[in-house]
Structure formats: structure tokens, C-alpha cells
Amino acid sequence: MSFQTRIICIAVAILGLCAANATGQTGRSNARDESVKAANLKATAAYAEVALRRAEMEAEVESLLLDYTDDFPRIKELRFALGRVKAESDRLTAITAAENGKATTALGKLIVRKIESEIDLWKLQQNYAEGHPDVKKAKKRVEVFENAIKEILG
Numbered sequence: 804m805s806f807q808t809r810i811i812c813i814a815v816a817i818l819g820l821c822a823a824n825a826t827g828q829t830g831r832s833n834a835r836d837e838s839v840k841a842a843n844l845k846a847t848a849a850y851a852e853v854a855l856r857r858a859e860m861e862a863e864v865e866s867l868l869l870d871y872t873d874d875f876p877r878i879k880e881l882r883f884a885l886g887r888v889k890a891e892s893d894r895l896t897a898i899t900a901a902e903n904g905k906a907t908t909a910l911g912k913l914i915v916r917k918i919e920s921e922i923d924l925w926k927l928q929q930n931y932a933e934g935h936p937d938v939k940k941a942k943k944r945v946e947v948f949e950n951a952i953k954e955i956l957g
Contacts, residue, residue: 847903850895852911856918857888883925887918902956910955917948 845854864881871878891914898906924941931938 845896847895847906847911848908849906849911849914850892852908853888853892853895853914856915857885857892860885860888880922880926884918884922887921891918898956905955905957907955910952913948913952913955917945917952920945920948 860881864878864885867875867878867881873879873882895906895914920941924938924945927935927938927941
């Protein structure tokens with residue numbers, strides 16, 4: 804089979820899949836559909852905002868690890884933050900395809916600010932009791948961001 808014939812076969816196969824997707828007859832497994840959905844959600848502006856923040860944090864951790872151990876306070880803080888970023892990234896990829904349009908830059912910025920508020924709360928909780936006024940304020944701030952995110956996502 805010549806190179807051109809192979810290209811034509813591939814194009815026909817792709818067009819066939821596109822046509823099947825348009826009519827809802829994919830013939831693909833559910834796992835494949837899920838991975839395609841996740842890939843599409845990773846291409847959203849909201850996911851890009853969160854991914855940018857994650858990359859900045861990971862770069863800072865790697866830089867700090869050259870001079871400090873895992874016990875260094877900033878590294879501990881960044882590791883906590885990366886855990887929150889992972890949780891929010893998972894939350895974004897769980898959005899249904901129908902709600903993909905909700906994953907805007909504004910949502911991404913809200914999520915990043917919520918993560919920053921959670922970091923502030925975590926740092927306060929390291930030094931103060933739950934009933935401390937600063938801890939209560941920080942919890943309220945996290946709650947406000949969470950409510951705004953829920954309002955967008957529905």
C-alpha cells in the first residue's frame with residue numbers, strides 16, 4: 804500500500820469517527836470516551852489557569868529542594884498547595900462535556916484564588932486554634948470562593 808493510500812485510509816477512518824460521533828454512534832469503549840472528555844477539559848481556559856499555577860509551584864519546589872530539605876516550611880507549604888491544586892484539577896476534569904463552556908478563565912482564576920485562600924488558612928491553622936478570629940476569617944474567605952465556584956458550576 805502506498806503512502807498516499809495510507810493517508811487516505813487514515814483520513815477516511817477519522818472522518819468516519821467524526822461522523823459517528825456526530826450521530827452518537829462511536830463504537831468506542833466508555834474508557835476511551837472518558838479519556839477524550841478529560842483531554843477536552845484539559846484544553847479549557849480554567850484548566851490552563853490551574854495548570855499554570857501548578858507549574859509555578861512545582862518549579863519553586865524543585866528550586867528550593869536544591870538548597871533545602873523537605874522539612875523547610877516553604878516546601879511544606881508548597882506541597883500542601885500542590886495537593887489542593889491536584890484536587891481542584893480533578894474537579895475540573897469531572898465537569899461534563901455539556902458544561903464544558905463553564906470552564907472559563909474567570910472560573911480558573913476563582914479556583915486559583917480559592918487555593919491561595921486555602922494555603923493562607925492552612926498556615927494560620929499551623930499557629931492558631933480553630934476558634935481564633937484570623938482562622939475564622941480565613942475559613943469564611945475560602946467558603947466565599949467555594950460558593951462562587953459552585954454558583955458557576957451549578
